[in-house]
Amino acid sequence: MFSSRFLIGWKTAEGEAVLSHMVIDGFYIFLGNIWIVPIGVLIGMLVGGMPGLTSSGTLAMLLPVLISIPPDLGLMLGTSIYAGAEMGNSFPSVMLNIPGTAGGAVTCFDGYPLMKQGKAAWALGICIMASVVGAIIGGTASLTLAPEIAKIALRFGPAEICIVILFGIAIIAQLSSGGLVKGLLAGFLGLLLATTGQDPTFGQVRGTFGIVELFDRIPLIAALVGLLGFSEVLVYVEKGSARLLPPGTKLPEGQVGLPGIFKGFRDTFRHPWELLRGGFIGLAIGAMPGAGASVATFVAYQQSVSFASPKRKKMFGKGAEEGLIAADCTNNAVVGGALVPLLTLGIPGSGSMAVLLVVMTYHGMYVGPRLFQFSGDIAYAVLLSLLFAAVCILAIGTVLAFFAYRVALVNLRMLIPVISVFCLLGGFARNNFLFDMGLMAAFGCLGYVMKRYRYPVVATLLGIILGGLFERDFMRAWRMGFDSLDLFFQSGIAQILWVIFFLTFAGPPLTRLIIKKVKGGKAPAEPEIRAKQNAGELERQAASDLVRARQKELVLGLDGVTSVPRGEMVPAFG
Amino acid sequence: MRFSKDLAGALVVPILTIAYALHAIWELNSGQFRDVTLTYTYAIAIPVLVFAVIIVARAFIQGDPSTDIGGDTDAERAAVVWQGRGKRLALVIGLTFALILTMEWVGYVFGFFIYVALVMWVMDVRDIKPILIVALVMTAIVQFIFADILDQDLPQGVLEPFFDWLEDG
Numbered sequence: 130m131f132s133s134r135f136l137i138g139w140k141t142a143e144g145e146a147v148l149s150h151m152v153i154d155g156f157y158i159f160l161g162n163i164w165i166v167p168i169g170v171l172i173g174m175l176v177g178g179m180p181g182l183t184s185s186g187t188l189a190m191l192l193p194v195l196i197s198i199p200p201d202l203g204l205m206l207g208t209s210i211y212a213g214a215e216m217g218n219s220f221p222s223v224m225l226n227i228p229g230t231a232g233g234a235v236t237c238f239d240g241y242p243l244m245k246q247g248k249a250a251w252a253l254g255i256c257i258m259a260s261v262v263g264a265i266i267g268g269t270a271s272l273t274l275a276p277e278i279a280k281i282a283l284r285f286g287p288a289e290i291c292i293v294i295l296f297g298i299a300i301i302a303q304l305s306s307g308g309l310v311k312g313l314l315a316g317f318l319g320l321l322l323a324t325t326g327q328d329p330t331f332g333q334v335r336g337t338f339g340i341v342e343l344f345d346r347i348p349l350i351a352a353l354v355g356l357l358g359f360s361e362v363l364v365y366v367e368k369g370s371a372r373l374l375p376p377g378t379k380l381p382e383g384q385v386g387l388p389g390i391f392k393g394f395r396d397t398f399r400h401p402w403e404l405l406r407g408g409f410i411g412l413a414i415g416a417m418p419g420a421g422a423s424v425a426t427f428v429a430y431q432q433s434v435s436f437a438s439p440k441r442k443k444m445f446g447k448g449a450e451e452g453l454i455a456a457d458c459t460n461n462a463v464v465g466g467a468l469v470p471l472l473t474l475g476i477p478g479s480g481s482m483a484v485l486l487v488v489m490t491y492h493g494m495y496v497g498p499r500l501f502q503f504s505g506d507i508a509y510a511v512l513l514s515l516l517f518a519a520v521c522i523l524a525i526g527t528v529l530a531f532f533a534y535r536v537a538l539v540n541l542r543m544l545i546p547v548i549s550v551f552c553l554l555g556g557f558a559r560n561n562f563l564f565d566m567g568l569m570a571a572f573g574c575l576g577y578v579m580k581r582y583r584y585p586v587v588a589t590l591l592g593i594i595l596g597g598l599f600e601r602d603f604m605r606a607w608r609m610g611f612d613s614l615d616l617f618f619q620s621g622i623a624q625i626l627w628v629i630f631f632l633t634f635a636g637p638p639l640t641r642l643i644i645k646k647v648k649g650g651k652a653p654a655e656p657e658i659r660a661k662q663n664a665g666e667l668e669r670q671a672a673s674d675l676v677r678a679r680q681k682e683l684v685l686g687l688d689g690v691t692s693v694p695r696g697e698m699v700p701a702f703g
Numbered sequence: 704m705r706f707s708k709d710l711a712g713a714l715v716v717p718i719l720t721i722a723y724a725l726h727a728i729w730e731l732n733s734g735q736f737r738d739v740t741l742t743y744t745y746a747i748a749i750p751v752l753v754f755a756v757i758i759v760a761r762a763f764i765q766g767d768p769s770t771d772i773g774g775d776t777d778a779e780r781a782a783v784v785w786q787g788r789g790k791r792l793a794l795v796i797g798l799t800f801a802l803i804l805t806m807e808w809v810g811y812v813f814g815f816f817i818y819v820a821l822v823m824w825v826m827d828v829r830d831i832k833p834i835l836i837v838a839l840v841m842t843a844i845v846q847f848i849f850a851d852i853l854d855q856d857l858p859q860g861v862l863e864p865f866f867d868w869l870e871d872g
Contacts (some may be wrong), residue, residue, distance in 0.1 A: 197853050314754035318720050366795045550841055554849050561856040567803045578715050607739055659763035676801045
């Protein structure tokens with residue numbers, strides 16, 4: 130079945146037959162597990178509707194469940210939860226001006242004003258339908274692109290895989306709100322932590338401090354649950370947030386009705402270009418490790434404003450449906466985009482994808498370019514589940530629209546110990562060692578300090594997860610290069626990757642220099658350049674300021690959108 | 704030279720990282736490791752040291768403001784850090800590690816029940832009814848979902864004879 134010609138490429142009759150077989154097998158796997166998708170979407174919507182919970186933190190807590198069920202079921206559930214959360218965050222955004230996750234911050238800008246005008250149902254209808262379209266665009270694009278990218282990635286040797294991993298860490302580092310140096314420190318710390326235990330090539334034991342439980346490397350699940358889940362618990366303990374609205378606040382009752390929601394569905398299609406633009410922005414930015422829904426929604430919103438007529442521009446921030454469509458379509462397209470690097474290169478595009486990566490690793494699935502070769506049926510099933518999730522979002526979202534925003538009023542103080550227990554059990558799940566539980570708590574403390582001081586925890590997580598693969602391929606490439614780094618620079622693909630790597634980091638300062646020379650004097654104002662070249666950073670900060678300002682009007686317990694003030698915790702990795 | 708107002712906290716991550724990287728280098732140099740293993744470790748540890756030193760230097764020279772923790776003045780922020788939220792945080796972390804260290808003897812049933820109740824108390828929930836309900840429900844979830852369905856081998860502690868009797872009975 131896997132002939133040498135197939136290994137080289139799929140442009141052979143044999144390869145094409147195997148590929149179509151994988152698609153059909155994937156379709157049957159999807160059909161057999163289709164029941165898990167609406168469950169995942171429902172959980173995701175409730176999670177997304179609750180400020181304080183993120184999809185990545187929830188998935189981290191649910192890891193004991195995800196690894197106990199078959200991998201196809203676990204991955205479909207995880208993807209559905211992620212998709213549901215990116216829609217569910219709109220409910221409190223529209224009704225209460227409180228984003229459920231950082232990706233829902235932009236929905237507040239135009240959704241809440243519409244609620245105040247008595248058009249909550251219409252706004253929610255737009256949010257739901259735009260999310261459906263975004264999920265369809267993301268799912269369709271990833272379904273068609275992922276196998277093609279995987280074919281190219283099959284040509285990657287050990288040196289190229291090392292460069293891709295470094296690139297993924299470096300991208301996250303560059304987008305970090307704490308700065309490039311902190312981001313790189315976090316990523317390389319993860320790679321260093323991954324050297325704990327047995328060397329993957331020679332079997333020598335390092336960095337265990339004599340602790341037997343570390344001989345088999347740092348337990349990934351404990352590290353992931355700690356860095357993503359328990360650290361968030363500690364953040365909320367520090368904040369001491371209770372309800373998000375003072376008691377006695379009047380809730381927007383009776384505004385939501387089916388006629389308004391259906392009108393919102395219809396009116397969404399009056400702006401097809403907004404939908405397409407939002408979808409492709411979400412797809413592109415979702416595929417970038419470290420960017421995430423918050424960056425994508427701000428970029429899409431900014432583009433929406435740019436393309437609007439002068440008359441419509443004035444409506445943004447006061448109830449422009451274009452802004453709502455851009456935000457929600459982008460939100461869900463990000464899910465499809467994030468799946469592409471995960472399934473083709475084994476690099477998670479977000480914290481939620483990092484959880485799915487751990488699930489895949491736990492079940493012994495091949496992570497990386499050969500996933501479509503060895504477990505292509507499961508990969509296709511996951512991609513198809515995203516498309517079906519779009520249908521579920523439409524149905525479940527319409528029902529939940531009537532009351533889901535109330536989830537935002539749950540007292541977080543009661544949830545904190547519940548989430549802690551799930552995290553502790555998550556750490557324990559893999560090996561049934563109390564040591565792993567302690568390690569999870571230790572990583573949680575580390576993650577809390579990192580978030581507090583704006584280090585991107587997902588860079589560390591990526592380093593820990595991919596460190597073993599990175600080391601093994603580094604050693605392999607070293608040996609193949611006769612104990613030198615030659616192989617890292619020899620092949621055409623490696624050279625192209627280095628050029629992209631170089632341009633990603635040298636590009637912005639070089640562009641500034643060129644602009645300065647061309648304009649012959651004073652360079653453009655710093656904010657203007659940063660807005661063009663580092664859109665994510667500036668817009669995230671602007672969003673943080675704007676949302677913080679808006680929340681002060683309501684005198685809420687939180688002092689910012691869940692984690693936007695903290696840089697990397699949720700905005701990039703929701 | 705201006706010092707960061709939160710210098711100690713800003714130095715935690717880089718100093719821990721420097722210590723860990725130096726330990727890794729020392730361990731590999733004092734053991735019988737292959738040259739390529741040494742090369743790889745240096746390739747990772749040296750950049751870690753460089754980045755950490757840069758961050759430490761910045762923390763001293765430029766100041767390294769932490770994320771917003773509330774309060775409009777320095778005095779308010781200091782009060783926030785150590786007189787309320789910091790104490791609560793320390794208690795929850797302490798309770799978590801205490802649970803982990805004692806679970807072998809106390810068992811997961813009593814352990815999680817007491818843990819949930821105490822954490823809610825630390826989070827200023829003073830109404831006994833919700834504390835008891837949430838603690839009971841969580842313990843039941845742990846028992847039925849994690850211990851029974853997912854078959855996790857959680858330490859039974861003082862209740863081990865009881866669980867053995869249930870199994871035998």
